[in-house]
Amino acid sequence: MLRQLSSLVFILLTLLACSPTANDTSSETTEENQPSYPTVGSVERSDAELDQVVPIDAQLELLAEGFDWSEGPVWVPEGEGYLLFSDIPPNRVYKWAAGDSISLYLEPAGFSGDDFTGKEPGSNGLLIDSDSHLILCQHGNRQMARMDAPLDNPKSDFISIVGEYEGKQLNSPNDAVFHSNGDLYFTDPPYGLPGGADSEAKELDFQGVYRFSSVDSSLTLLTQEMSRPNGIALSPDEKTLYVANSDPKRAVWMAFDVLEDGNVDNGRVFYDATDRVGEKKGLPDGMVVHSTGYIFATGPGGVWIFNAEGTHLGTLKTGQATANCTFNDDESALYITADMYLMRLPLTSLGS
Numbered sequence: 001m002l003r004q005l006s007s008l009v010f011i012l013l014t015l016l017a018c019s020p021t022a023n024d025t026s027s028e029t030t031e032e033n034q035p036s037y038p039t040v041g042s043v044e045r046s047d048a049e050l051d052q053v054v055p056i057d058a059q060l061e062l063l064a065e066g067f068d069w070s071e072g073p074v075w076v077p078e079g080e081g082y083l084l085f086s087d088i089p090p091n092r093v094y095k096w097a098a099g100d101s102i103s104l105y106l107e108p109a110g111f112s113g114d115d116f117t118g119k120e121p122g123s124n125g126l127l128i129d130s131d132s133h134l135i136l137c138q139h140g141n142r143q144m145a146r147m148d149a150p151l152d153n154p155k156s157d158f159i160s161i162v163g164e165y166e167g168k169q170l171n172s173p174n175d176a177v178f179h180s181n182g183d184l185y186f187t188d189p190p191y192g193l194p195g196g197a198d199s200e201a202k203e204l205d206f207q208g209v210y211r212f213s214s215v216d217s218s219l220t221l222l223t224q225e226m227s228r229p230n231g232i233a234l235s236p237d238e239k240t241l242y243v244a245n246s247d248p249k250r251a252v253w254m255a256f257d258v259l260e261d262g263n264v265d266n267g268r269v270f271y272d273a274t275d276r277v278g279e280k281k282g283l284p285d286g287m288v289v290h291s292t293g294y295i296f297a298t299g300p301g302g303v304w305i306f307n308a309e310g311t312h313l314g315t316l317k318t319g320q321a322t323a324n325c326t327f328n329d330d331e332s333a334l335y336i337t338a339d340m341y342l343m344r345l346p347l348t349s350l351g352s
Contacts, residue, residue, distance in 0.1 A: 037061040040343065041302065041318045050305060050313040053294050053348055060316060063335075063342045064102050067094070070323060070337035071286070072137065072175070074126040076151060077329040084126055085337050086110070088139065088192075091122040093154075096335075096342060106147070106154045110192070111140020118194030125175035125286070125324070130182065135161070137173040139192025144173050144184065144212065162212050162219050168203040175231050175286055175324070179238055182214030183262050185222075187229035187243065209243055211262055222264045226254065231286035231324065234258070235308065236293055242270060244284035244297060248277045251284050253297055253306075270310050276300045280317075281339075286324025288334075296334060298322040303336060316345060 039059040045051070068089040076082050082097040084105055093106040111121035121140035129135050134147040136158070143163030149155035161184070163170055172192025177185050189207045193199035197207075206224035209232070213220070222241075223229075231244035241256045241264055251274045256264035273284060280301030287297035293308040303316040303325055320338035327334055332349040335342070 037063055044317050045314040047313040055348055058346050061344045063344055065341045067340045070342055072125040072324055073326045073335050073337050074128055075326055075328045076128060081329055083335050086123045088120045088122040093123060106156060108156050110138040116140050120192045127176055137176055139172040142170050142172055144186060165219055171204060177232050177234050184212040185232055186210055187232050189228045189230060233287045233289045235289060236291055244287055246283040246285055250274060251277050253284055273299050281321040288326050296325050298324060
C-alpha cells in the first residue's frame with residue numbers, strides 16, 4: 001500500500017498530472033479523435049468481436065494520479081456529468097469533472113470514528129440510487145449507507161441501510177449493484193477489517209453475497225461459498241448475477257441465475273484466471289456490464305473484457321493493479337481506477 005499523501009501534496013500532484021507540460025505532445029494535440037491527456041498502457045485484442053465496443057484506435061488516457069488506492073467509481077449524470085470515486089486508505093471520495101477539474105468531495109467517507117487501526121477505513125463501491133442519493137459501501141463503518149445530503153452539497157452524514165446479518169456485524173461491504181426493482185445486491189469480504197480475515201473484530205465466519213430487499217428491508221444471504229467475493233454486476237436482462245472472487249488461489253468470476261424472487265441459483269465459474277495470477281498485477285475485482293452484454297472486469301494485468309458467453313475478447317493493459325471501472329451515461333467512455341491512477345478509455349457510442 002502506498003504511503004498516504006498529505007492533502008497539499010495530493011492537490012499539487014493532481015494539478016500537475018492533469019495539466020499539459022512542454023514535453024507532453026499527446027496532451028497538446030488538437031487533431032480530431034486524438035486524446036487530450038497523456039496515454040498509458042495498451043489494448044490487447046484477443047478476438048475481433050472486441051472491435052464492436054472498443055474502437056481500433058482507442059487509447060487509455062491518464063486523467064489524474066496521486067491517490068493511495070482508488071476504487072468504486074460511479075458516474076453522476078447531473079448537468080454535464082461528473083465522476084465520483086473512493087480513495088480508501090485516506091477515507092475520502094473525490095470528484096472528477098471534464099475540464100481537468102478534480103476536487104475532494106467527501107471526507108470522511110467510510111469510517112466516522114477516530115480510532116480505526118487498519119489500512120482501509122474508507123468507502124469502496126459507490127452507487128447512485130433512483131432518488132439521486134449517494135450509496136456507499138463503507139469499510140470502517142461496516143455497512144451499506146446512504147449519504148444524508150444532496151449530491152450537490154455533500155456532507156459526511158450517513159444513514160445505515162444495513163449493517164448486520166442475523167444480529168452479527170457485517171465484515172466490510174465492498175461492492176454493490178441495484179436491481180431495477182430497487183433490491184440491492186452486495187459483497188462482504190474482510191478487506192476493510194483491521195487484520196483482514198483474521199481480525200478479532202470479525203463476527204461472521206464467512207464472506208457473503210447478499211440481497212437487501214427494497215420491499216421489506218430484509219437481508220438475504222445468497223451464497224457464502226466464495227472465499228473473497230468482490231466485484232458484482234447484473235446482466236442487462238437481470239437474469240444473471242456476476243461476482244468476482246479476488247482470491248489468488250481461486251481467481252474466478254462466477255455467474256448465478258437470478259430467480260423470480262430475487263435469490264440466485266446454479267452458481268458456476270464464468271471464467272477462471274487462476275493460472276494468470278502473478279504474471280501481472282491484480283486479481284478479479286470490480287466490474288461493470290455494458291448495455292449490450294459485454295462484461296468489463298478488472299483482473300490480472302488490467303481490465304478483462306468478455307462477451308456474455310464467457311469468451312475473453314481482450315484486455316486493457318493498465319500496467320497497474322486495477323480495482324474497478326464504470327461507464328459514463330451514454331457508455332462512450334470507460335473510467336478506470338487503477339492503484340494511484342484514474343484512467344479513461346473511449347468506447348464506441350451506442351448508435352454510432
